[in-house]
Amino acid sequence: MSVETSFDGNKRERVVVIAPGRGCYNKEELGYLHSLHSDKLAFIEGIDAYRKPLQQESIYALDGRDKYSFKLHTAGENASALIYACAMADFMDIDTEKYEIVAVTGNSMGWYIALACVGALDSDGAIDVINTMGSMMQAGLIGGQLIYPEMDEEWKQDKTQRDLIDKAIEQVNDEVGCQVYTSILLGGYRVLAGNEAGLKRLESTLPNIDDRYPMRLYNHGAFHSPLLGDISMRGLASLGEILFSKPSVPLIDGEGGIWTPQSTDIAKLRSYTLGAQVTQTYDFTKAVHVAVKEFAPDKLIVLGPGNTLGGPIAQSLIDIDWFGWGGKSDFSLSQSESPKLLAMGNEQQRQQVVTG
Template sequence: MSQNNAEGTGAGKKHRALVVAPGRGCYNKDELGYLKRHHQDKLAFIDKIDQYRHGIGQRGIAELDAQAKYSFKLHTPGENASALIYACAMADFMDIDTAEYEVVAVTGNSMGWYIALALAGALQPDAAIKLINTMGSMMSDGLIGGQLIYPEMNEAWQTDLTVSRLVDDVINQVNQASGCELFTSIYLGGYRVLAGNEAGMTLAETLLPRIDDKYPMRLYNHGAFHSPLLSDISDKGRAALPESLFNAPRVSLVDGQGKIWSPYSTDTTALYDYTLGKQVIEPYDFSKAIAVAVKEFAPDKIIVLGPGNTLGGPVAQALIQQQWFGWQDKTDFSAAQQAAPRLIAMGHDKQRFLATSHDIETC
């Protein structure tokens, strides 16, 4: 019998779930073998992806996932990371217990938007791997710019407006310097992700105060996503990917501007234009996506797909910003999670069983 409901839903009643797809940077050393550990029952799905990749001269994700050792050189480039993360996340989505959960909306962070399109059915499986693999491979010949991440919250996971203003000031200063470009890339819960050219990133690192001898932190093998520096990538994406790949979603989608794409009213031309236009070259407001999703769809649970659990903190921080579930700070969140988890990370081995039909002993 399933043990995945700590609170109990009652006969015939399902939890309303918001599903969140992760972006780049979540398949790391600890995630090596994720497909093999959790998804041996989905070999046909994995093989379909690998047939596509083999057809364009790329290594299969099954082979990448089965490597004896994790390699930054092999596993972090976009042409490999994107397909791996998509496969892990989609396979996790397939494991959600539909007897316990009604998925009322989906969203994602950055590359997770492409995955969310697939989860919602706006991209069919063949279209999804084509789009994700194509966009993930756009900088295989060399990265355009880079990203760094910086916290703008206090220890209680509450937004520190003083730090937010400081980050904005640094962006302005950098862009006034000759040859330097810097932009907000992602509003990520309690963090700001910045994108820029090398000169801009280097100057920002000198202007932003060091925190815990860790931040500002460069994101390895990440280009200047969600910034004007990728305007050529946007154009190339449009040239490579036809609008016919897109369908109206079966489940409501919330994008990186907080816009809802409904199954009943989605203009697929507008969805295509956003995905390969503004989504590529303008800031991705993940915090706003979470805020809109919980306010509009009132989920009982938020399920964050794997691999990894790097997105769990930013989701919780975005919820704290809205005081959702009554959470005012990190202490409230931690206490609530101990009592009856509202936020379930499928990449976390001790939480995974809460979202699936599998007992904890089999996970």
């Protein structure tokens, strides 16, 4: 349990902070910066100042539009910067008198945000890395992604489903011109990346579930797969080691590796961030497992915008019976009585996290 004491003598709860990835800024999140973070204009204007010479629209203006546009708001060069701004602003609002942040991790693009949260990228370096990597496919997406469940109704891992997905991947890759890969291990879901031929074949191979899955992810490229080898090389060529620093708080990456303030090799951190993190499977489930097993937090805080990570995090914890959660029903009961998972994109839970 908590051992740190705040300035007023009260015990602080230990928390792991988790940053979201692409796909969390949707219609419901339009106006997130305006409604929650109008007090952080200097931070937001710094992002817009970086984007202006690139002839990219102001994120504050994007957030303030009257209507949400799939084409505009989900484009890589806009979505990445918007999500970073919202998540980083949320991180600034965490009440550190109440909570001791013992580790930080993130999902997919959330890795870049996690780097910013712990100072491994400063504010200038963070928007440089996030905007650069988010804009790499501005001229046209490389491949795409789809998502498919591999859990049962109680959010427990289903070996039959896992085997079915693995078999489908193998079958599709045996066909001429088809490429598909496991992109993200996301709690009870598998995110799959591939070229268009591979994804179309996969959609016809995987059984339809509830007329919803397999689900294509709009405006998503083939992230975390060998198809982004060129993107990785371009990132390594344009983003120097000078942008990176040692983290002030331990980081858990998409392989379950821990980067500590004492032991981080900056060159290796950059190499992972722009190399393996881009071209290999991102194991978010493992990152969550390592975070709770190694740092024993009292709670987990998920940065906004939105709350798309709530389910995958709970499913990851159910997988190891953490907090005594043996299934979805245990999680739901626990959250209704005394939440262990606090999403800042949820208005009620946000109030338990922010100062005041």
